Amino acid sequence: MKGLFSNRLVIAALALPAIAIIVFAMIIPIGFSAYYSFTDWAGFGKYRMIGAENYVTILTQDPVFWRSLLNALILMLATVFLQNPVAFALAALLAHISERFSRSMRTIYFIPAALSLVVIAKLWVSIFNPTYGILNKVLGFIGLGELSTSWLSNPHTALGAVIWIIVWQGFGWALLFYYTGLMTVPDEIEEAARVDGAGWFATYTKIIIPYLFPVISAVIVIDVISSLKQMELIFLSTEGGPGQLTQFIAVYLYQKAFVAGQYGYGNALSVLFVVIAICLTIMVQRLLRQKGEE
Amino acid sequence: MSTAAIDTPADAAKKLGKGALYALLVLLAFLQIFPLIWVFDYSLQKSGDLFGPDILKLSFAPQWSNYSRAFFDGHIPRYFLNSVIVVSVSSVFSIVLSFCLAYAITRMQWKLKAVAVLCVTIGMVVPIHTTLLPNFIWFGYFKLIDTHLGLIIPYIAFTLSFNTLIYIGQIKTIPTSMEESAFIDGASWPRILAIIVAPMAAPATVTVGVMTFLNNWNEFIMANTYLATDDLRTLPFSIIKFQGQYSSDYAVQFACMFLVALPPLLLYFIFSKQIMAGAIAGAVKG
C-alpha cells in the first residue's frame, strides 16, 4: 500500500504539468524581475547595474513601502475577522432554508463578485461622492449630516472607505467558499449532534467548524494573499491617495515601474513583495496547522 | 379568536424570527443586486448622465442604441467567441492540472514535495504587472505573442496556485479508505482519480470552476499586453473601444460591461442546481 502512494511515474504525471506551467509563466519572469531589480533601468533603453541600492532605499528610505504593508495588514484583519464570519453565518443560514429561495439568493449575493472591478470602483466612487453620492444624502436624511465628508479623499476616512469596497466585493466569494464547504458536511454529523441535545451554537463551534477547518484554512490563506495583492480597486478609486494613505504594494510597484520610469525600483518592490508574501503565507499556514491539530 | 396559527409565545417568537431573517436576506439581496441594476440603468442613459446627481435615473427615452453600438462597434460577437475559447480551455486545464497537483501534494510521498509547494506558494503571490514585460520578451521567443495560446498559458498559470490550495483543503477531508479499497480491488490510477476521488472533491471543483472562469473572463491586463490583432481580442476589450482621448462614451461602456457580466451570471444560475446536486452527491459518498 505504501508503495502505491510513492509511485514515481504517477507522481510525475500528476505534478509535472502544473509545476511546469507555473515555472514557465511565473517563476521565469520573476527571475527576470529579480535581475532588473539590481539595475536602474527605466523600462527601455540603457541601464546600469547598481547592486542592492534599490533594496536599501526601499527598506530604509521609503515610508510608502511600509505604509502599504500596514494597509494590507489592516485589510487582512478586516477580511478575516469581519467579512469571513458574516459570510460563514450567512452561508449557514442559506444552507437551511428552502432550496429554490436559497439558490436565487445565492446567485444574487454573488453578483458583485461576478462584475468587473471597473464597475465596482465606479459605483462606489459615485456613492462616496461628497455632493451627489447617496451615502451623504442618506446621512443627511436620517439626521447624521455632520458625518458627511468626501469619503475617498478625506485622510481620516479614505482607508476605511477603500477597505469597505474591497471587503464588500469579496463577500460573494467568501460566501461561495463557505456554502460549498457546508454542503460537504454529512447530514449524519448534524443529526448526531442534535440527538445529543446540542444547540445550534455548540453544533457549529464544536463540530462543524472543526470539520471544515481545512476549507477555512484555505480561505484564510487566500484572504491574506489577496489583501497583499490588491491592485485594481485601489488604482481605480484613490490611486493610493490622499498622501499615500491608501497605498498598496501592487499599485505602488505599478506606478514606480510603469509611470515613474523606475522600472528597476518597481521590480525590487515586486521581489520584496514576493518574499514577504511567501514568508507570511508559510507563517499563517503553520499557525493554522497548529490550531488544526488542537 | 383562532388559536390555530399560533400555539405558544415561543412559536410566535420563532415565526417573527423567521420573518425577520427572511427580511434580512432580502435586504442583503437588494444591496448586492444594486450594482447590476445601476450598470443596467446607466447603460440606457446618455453618457454624461453618469456624473449627475441621481443615483438611478428613470428616463423615458432609454437609449437602446447604446446596446446596438456596444454590440456592433464594440465587436462583441467576435470578442465573445474569443473569450469563450480562451477562458474555457484555460479553465478546464487549470481545474484538471490543479486537481492532479493537489492530489500529489496531499496523498503522495515524494522528496521534491516541498519544492512543489514552494512553487505553488510563489505562484500565488507573484503580481501580474511584474510579469508583463519579461513575459512579453520570453513568450516572444516561442512566438506566443499575439496568439490565443500565449494568453491561455498565463491564464492557467495564474489560477493554478489558488485552485491547488482549495483542492488540497478539500482532499484532506476525504478519508483514504475509498482509494485504498479501490486499489485492493485492482483499480488503476486514472480510474481511482476520476471515478472515486474527483466526485468526492466536487464541492471544491465548484468553487475552483467558478473562480477560474470568472477571473479569466474579466481579465484585462494580460489580454491587453499580449494581444495586438483585433480579431483575437477578448470581451473586456470591448469597453475600451468607447474611450476617446479626452472624453469617453460611458453609457455605451456600461452597456458593454453589462453584456460582459451576463454570461457568467447566467451560467452560475443555470448550473447551480446541477453543480450543487453534484456537490451534495459527492459529499454523501464520503
Next chain:
Amino acid sequence: MKKFVPFAAVMALAAAFSLAAQSAITLKMADNLPDRTTTWGAVVEKINAEFKAANPGVEIVTESYQDQPYQQKMKIYATAKQLPDVFKYWSFSTLLKPLVDGGFVLPLNMSDFSKYGYMPGSLESNVWGGKLYGIPVSADMWVVYYNKKLFKDAGIDKVPGTIEELKALAPKFKAKGIIPIVTDGKDAWPLSETFDQLAWRISGDSTLPQKALDRKIKFTEPVFVQAASELQNLTSDKTGLFQEDLMVSDYGASRNLFGQGKAAMYLMGSWELGLASDTNFSDEFRSNVEVFKFPLVKGGKGKIDDLFAWFGGNYVISASSKNKDLDVKYLQYYAQRFPALAWEAQACFPAQKVQPRANDTVLAKHLLQIAADAKATSGAACLDRSTAQFKDDNQNLMRDLCSGLVTPEDFCKKLDAAAEKAAKQQ
C-alpha cells in the same frame, strides 16, 4: 520554340503578380484614440481612408488604447524592438527623449514639413540634439472655460481678471448650489500646470522652472513658495472654489460636472473646444460655454497675454520601420489634412494654422483669438521637462499640497530635492 512562348508568358505573369504582391504593404500604426467613431479617432480614420485611396496596395492597421495602457504597451514594444511604423506620442522629455536616446525614433527632415503652416515653436518642441523627431499635432493652451448662463444667474456680469476676483466669486455660486470651478485633481498634472502658470503670473518670467531644473536657481525661491501658497489656497476646502472631492475627481468626472451645468467654470486646456459641440450635453450648455484667459495675480509682474501653452501630442516614426518612405509620405499627408479636418470636427486645437469658418462656435472663435493675442508662450510645464521620476514626484507633491498635507515651504523643499535628484540622473 513552341514551348518557350507559353513558358515565358507564365513567367511574365508570375513576375507581374509578385510585383503587385510586393506593393501590398501594411502600415502599422498605434495611438491613444480607441473610439474611432467620434472626434479625433474619426478624423484619423478619415485621413487613413483618404490615404489608402490615394495609395492603392497600402493597408493600415491601428492599435489603440487609453493613455496609461497605451504608454505602457509602447514601452514594452520598444524594449522588444517591435514598435509600430507610425505612432502617436508625446513631445515631453519624460516620454519622447528616452525613446530618442534609445535610438527608437527616426529623425525627420524639417524641410519635408515646413510648408504645412506649423505654429512657431511647435516643430521645435520635437527637436533633440538638432534633429526633428516628430510632427506636433495639437497646440495646448491653459485656459478657463465658463458657463455664461450660470454666471448671469449668479448675478456676475464679468469674468474674473485676477485670482482674488476669482475667489470672491465662490460664495455667489455656492449660494445657487453650483460648484464655482472644477478640474481633474485625481491625475494631478492640471495642478502642476497651474503651479507653473501661477509662478509665471507672479514673476513675469516663464523660464524660472527650467532654470530650477537646470539647478541655476532653486525651487525654494520666494516666487515658487508664493505660487505653492496660492495653489494651496485656491484648492483648499475653506476657499470653496473647487469641487469637494477634487483629489479623487478624475478627468471624465470633472468634465462632466461642467458639461452638466453643475459647475460654473472648468480649468483645462484648449483641446476641450469640442465642449461646444458635444451632443452629450444640453443645447443650453453648448450655446453658453465660453472661455477666458487665466487670471492675473494681484501685484504680480505677469501680463494677461502671457499664454501658458505647449505642444504635447505628436506623431513619430519608428527607427526600425521597414517602409520609412511610406511612413514619411503618410506623415506629410496627415500634416496636410489634419488641421482642416480636426477643426471641422472640433476635435482638438491643431498645432498648425487653421482657417476660421463662419460657422465656428463662439468658443472656437474665442480660443483662436486667445492664441492670436498671445504675446509670449511658455512651452511645457516643468513636470514634463525632466525625468519620468521627477514627473511622478512632482505630481505626488501636488497631491499632497492640494490635500493640505504639506506646507508650501515644505512642498518647495521637497520639489527642489526631487529636481536635484533628477539633475544628477541626466
